[in-house]
Amino acid sequence: MMRSFYQYLLYHPSFFAKQLQFLVCLCLYFTTYIHSLLLIVMKKPQFIVAAPTSNAGKTSLTLGLLRACKNRGIDIQPFKSGPDYIDPMFHQLACHKTGINLDLFMMEQAHLQANYTHCMQVPEVACIEGVMGLFDGSIKAEGSTAALAKLLDIPVILVVDAQAVAYSVAPLLYGFKNFDPDLNLAGVVFNRVNSESHYQFLIDACHDVGVVPLGRLPFLSNCEIPSRHLGLSIDQLPQYNGAIDELAKAVEQHVPIDPLLDLCMRAIEPLQTTPPPPLVSTMKIAVARDEAFNFCYQQNIDAFRQLGKIVFFSPLHDSALPTADLIYLPGGYPECYLHELAANDAMQQSIKEYVEASGHIFAECGGMMYLGKSIIDEAGKTFKMMGVFDFSTSMLPKKLKMGYRRIYVNGTELKGHEFHYSTIVNDENITTIGRVGNARNQKVDSQLYKYKNVLASYIHFYLGEANQLQHLLDAI
Incomplete structure (x- = not known):
């Protein structure tokens, strides 16, 4: 009887192949099912x-x-x-x-x-x-x-x-x-x-x-x-x-x-999201990152990476901007490195030339302070900065300003927060855009300053949500 069965398989290989295929599929099904249960x-x-x-x-x-x-x-x-x-x-x-x-x-x-x-x-x-x-x-x-x-x-x-x-x-x-x-x-x-x-x-x-x-x-x-x-x-x-x-x-x-x-x-639920599509943009984004500029959400960096290639540079240590379609100057501690920032004339000149050539810059808090005319330290000493904006920032009087912010630009709401001890001096004649409110949507005196293709503010923006970064770039 057994010999007849083996002879049947010998002369009917397709039957054996179908049975083997069925067993493999059955094993794969149960493996996938058990894996799903574990997830x-x-x-x-x-x-x-x-x-x-x-x-x-x-x-x-x-x-x-x-x-x-x-x-x-x-x-x-x-x-x-x-x-x-x-x-x-x-x-x-x-x-x-x-x-x-x-x-x-x-x-x-x-x-x-x-x-x-x-x-x-x-x-x-x-x-x-x-x-x-x-x-x-x-x-x-x-x-x-x-x-x-x-x-x-x-x-x-x-x-x-x-x-x-x-x-x-x-x-x-x-x-x-x-x-x-x-x-x-x-x-x-x-x-x-x-x-x-x-x-x-x-x-x-x-x-x-x-x-x-x-x-x-x-x-x-x-x-x-x-x-x-x-x-x-x-x-x-x-x-x-x-x-x-x-x-x-x-x-x-x-x-x-x-x-x-x-x-x-x-x-923990298994990850349901699909991987992002392959990057097709050739856009280059230069992000300031050093001891003076380092306040940046990881989700913001991820959002920039969806737009193009990121390169990092140092306003403290480098002498020129890298080639880029957009410059991002995040917050940090420029007030702790005033001597070094003021002494780096080559970087300041490089950024000024980029601005006057209609380059795009987005600056937050410490990055905005760097773009001002000067920063006044706690001892009252003035240090020359970029001069892109004709205002100064001062650590005197040292007064904390903090809170969530709702920002309305071109009909879109963006969100962020403020946390700083410095104040702006002589910003009355600077062009501003949009409207800013607090968490309760009450108007606050925080501003979005605009010069050519430069947008700067004390506000730290969260840009990880879908399309938030693009809305901000549209305002620049």
């Missing part, structure tokens, strides 16, 4: 580090966790809630991966979720550093850290500065746990707690209000990390490496990392 239920630890107030220890815990996970060989991806540029630089220092901004005012929800999902396809852990207090938003809790946690459906790790409190922390924890029932408060880490006896009072408070205690960080006098240090430049960052090492040691010693990660396990 659907793929889970990774994801959490937001938040606090009741600013300066409670969010950055300290975040950097300690980032460095501790890196030391363990865990691929952790940092993010930053809000428009901040400085914290992502510290993220890069802590785990060698730049923090990605997630901002619910400047980014549409679907766009933000797509960015987050894209960034989390490979990393093992997501750590988002919150902004200000947990529920502080542009209007009430809109755009707050809590709103971001709910949108992404990930838990919150609350950091509480308990240096001067013991069991009285209970009503505070109760309020944050119950104020918004849709928010998942996974647990709390207490900052500036040096002894186990002090920590025990805090544990008792947690147990009585139903919040999971997730450890403590002692007060480390040599580990102060600047939260908004407008004198900090890129070349100064490495000096904080030792402090981050100490924070990582404290986290390893006093925070149960493995239970924390297990507590924050959440599903």
Whole structure:
């Protein structure tokens, strides 16, 4: 009987080929099906580090966790809630991966979720550093850290500065746990707690209000990390490496990392977006990037890359502009490099010639200051700058101006934010375009300055959304 079957196969090879083809297809089907199931239920630890107030220890815990996970060989991806540029630089220092901004005012929800999902396809852990207090938003809790946690459906790790409190922390924890029932408060880490006896009072408070205690960080006098240090430049960052090492040691010693990660396990959806079409544009974009100019969202760089080829240059160190169809001068710390910028006459001349030849330039904050006639430092000394615009900027009086901005140009709304201590002097006769409002759409005195094909403003724009960059370029 068996011999007859083999003889049949021998003289009817097409039958064998069809059966083999069927089996291969069946295996491929089940492999694809199982792979799809794995993608659907793929889970990774994801959490937001938040606090009741600013300066409670969010950055300290975040950097300690980032460095501790890196030391363990865990691929952790940092993010930053809000428009901040400085914290992502510290993220890069802590785990060698730049923090990605997630901002619910400047980014549409679907766009933000797509960015987050894209960034989390490979990393093992997501750590988002919150902004200000947990529920502080542009209007009430809109755009707050809590709103971001709910949108992404990930838990919150609350950091509480308990240096001067013991069991009285209970009503505070109760309020944050119950104020918004849709928010998942996974647990709390207490900052500036040096002894186990002090920590025990805090544990008792947690147990009585139903919040999971997730450890403590002692007060480390040599580990102060600047939260908004407008004198900090890129070349100064490495000096904080030792402090981050100490924070990582404290986290390893006093925070149960493995239970924390297990507590924050959440599903990650597979990436649904299709890859972008091949680049066909021959446009060249030159982006300033050095110690003085370095405030730029990664999503903005990605948007520029969709338009053409990017080359980076340094207004500090280079003597001439690279050949380009568009120059982007982002913000940064020009006020910390006034001697060097003023002394680089060759670069200033190169940019002036580019401007007068109708070259296109887009400048934000520090980049705008560089294009002015001069910058006056905190001592009152004046340094010559580009002179493209006939105004100066001054660090006197040093007054903080910050907030979200709605920008209306050519019938289109763009979004951004301001954060600067300098002021503009003598801009009354400068051409301006558009209208600028705050988060509540109330008019503010911020301006978009225009000269030939140059557009400049104190505002940092978010250009990662579809067509936002093109709308801005149309205004230039």
